[in-house]
Amino acid sequence: MPQHDFTKGSVRRQMISFAGPIMLTNLLQVSYQFIDSLWVGNLLGGNALGAITISSTIVVTLLAFILGINNATLTILSQQKGMNDKSGLKKYINAFVVLLATLSILVGLLGFIFSEQLLQLLHTPNEMLHEANLYLRINFLGILFIMGYNFIGTVLRALGDSQTPLKFVFVAVVLNGVLDPLFIEVFQWGIQGAAYATVLAQGFSFLLALIYTFHRRLVPFSIPTLPSREEVWLILKLGIPAGLQMMVIYAGITAILTVVNSFDGAVVAGFGASQRIDSLITIPAMALGTAVNSMAGQNIGANRWDRVRQIALYGAVYNVIIMLVIASVVYLFAEALTALFVKETDTVRFGTDYLKIIAFFYPFIGLNFILNGIVRAAGAMYQVLILNILSFWLLRYPLTFFCSHLIGQNGIALGMGISFIFSSIFAFSYFKWGGWRKKPLFAA
Known part of the structure; x- marks a missing residue:
């Protein structure tokens, strides 16, 4: 199977064929x-x-x-x-x-x-x-x-x-x-x-x-x-914060569950069903994030920063288009999707409300995958770790906790959705004005 050289050719076509x-x-x-x-x-x-x-x-x-x-x-x-x-x-x-x-x-x-x-x-x-x-x-x-x-x-x-x-x-x-x-x-x-x-x-x-x-x-x-010591050092220098990123994400998900578990069994079951649907919905955004990481990495290595900007642009545009289409489908068929996993009336009702509220926030969580993928490609792992800590612990958990106590069970989706918006703003701010471009991994 041919391997792509992302330092030349159409970025738009490469992203489609690689991310698919x-x-x-x-x-x-x-x-x-x-x-x-x-x-x-x-x-x-x-x-x-x-x-x-x-x-x-x-x-x-x-x-x-x-x-x-x-x-x-x-x-x-x-x-x-x-x-x-x-x-x-x-x-x-x-x-x-x-x-x-x-x-x-x-x-x-x-x-x-x-x-x-x-x-x-x-x-x-x-x-x-x-x-x-x-x-x-x-x-x-x-x-x-x-x-x-x-x-x-x-x-x-x-x-x-x-x-x-x-x-x-x-x-x-x-x-x-x-x-x-x-x-x-x-x-x-x-x-x-x-x-x-x-x-x-x-x-x-x-x-x-x-x-x-x-x-x-x-x-x-x-x-x-x-x-060699230099090889191990570079791998650990990038790998340790990348590993901590994963741990922060899993710990953050566990913290959200403590908020959900404060409600009755119908909410817990409905949230579980919704998360199964979420895991399918976010697949395109995660795939695009992986694609831009590889594509941007090759171009950063080749010092083709003009193409890195194109990769970021096309990744963001494709993400918005795809996630808006998915959001529309989820909104229209939220009840049927939830009922695939659970049958109890109260559980289906919560799952339906959750999906309808959070549906149109999906493009924002997708932007996080794209922008963080580009930054990660440059080796700015500690910076992405900080962005993840902000996303889960300063935004998603507190906002979910606050909104759920303010308006009840529907506040879970609203708080998470609002956190997606703020997370994408932080990610874009660092992408635009941060210093991730200035520290090459390898000596020229």
Whole structure:
């Protein structure tokens, strides 16, 4: 599959062709979780579904920091690609492989050993503890697979290839969908079967990605060697704040849930259903954010700042158009969308009101993805971390808390929506007047 050189050619056409497969990849990853939950919930019941929900939350939270470091891959490798520095590209890929593999193995082993203590720390109900522990320990053993195929996909996108990672995710989703009922129902392995299905699907996809990229010579992998101090320092310099960004986001989402949980069960359930819809709605904006990160990174490496401005402009325009279209559909079909997940009248009513209120705020949250993606491409990770802290802790949580206490349950959506507007203003202000352009990552 050809890799894009984003330093030349039509920015407009490149963004469409590059972001499209990323959107499909993100959609498949959401469907992966949905299919997994569907099989477990229907074949093993509510307790098993609750057990994998709790266990998955722990895995994602502990992986947040490593995934954040992986996000630095886009910035460093895309700039190396733009600089046309083949030797530097190979060295940094090696450094990422060594660092991420070491961290993944360490987290996997510690998580396996202390899985039960982690579950008890979250006050996991006793009736779910045994199954949750089984599921969690198997997933910790497979963390290297999760990180492996995520890392290869990120490297390929940094090099301008968004189509090949789509194949690997598609294989994992299909294989997991086949193995889940086979292991759970036919082999009678219960919740362990669901865990094995997930790990094997990701492991097979990881091996396929390795073989495919080696055979096609898509990525300059080499036998791992100890990276230099300078390489490790740059990765950690970008990776640590990127990892903290992920942790700030997850902590912020948890804080919002404390506001939601102060209302009755109908609101909590309706909010949960709305968040599932939200996860689908924001896919285009997130995909555009990833696309502009890769595209801008290559052009920053090539010192093509005129094209960086074009990338920011087209990204913002595409985001507004796409998110307004989605917002209109959500507004018109809010009740039907909510009813896909829940049936109780009060729950559907809250979910419908929530979606109708927040729908037309979606373009603003999309602008955050675009502008932060451009800034992140220059390596301004600490600055994006500060913007995320402002977004979640100085805006979203306080505004949601205030509005919900002022006007009741509909204040949850209103407070979050208003925070999207202010977040985008802060992001645009830093993009326009901040110093993110002035500190090159690599010496000329």
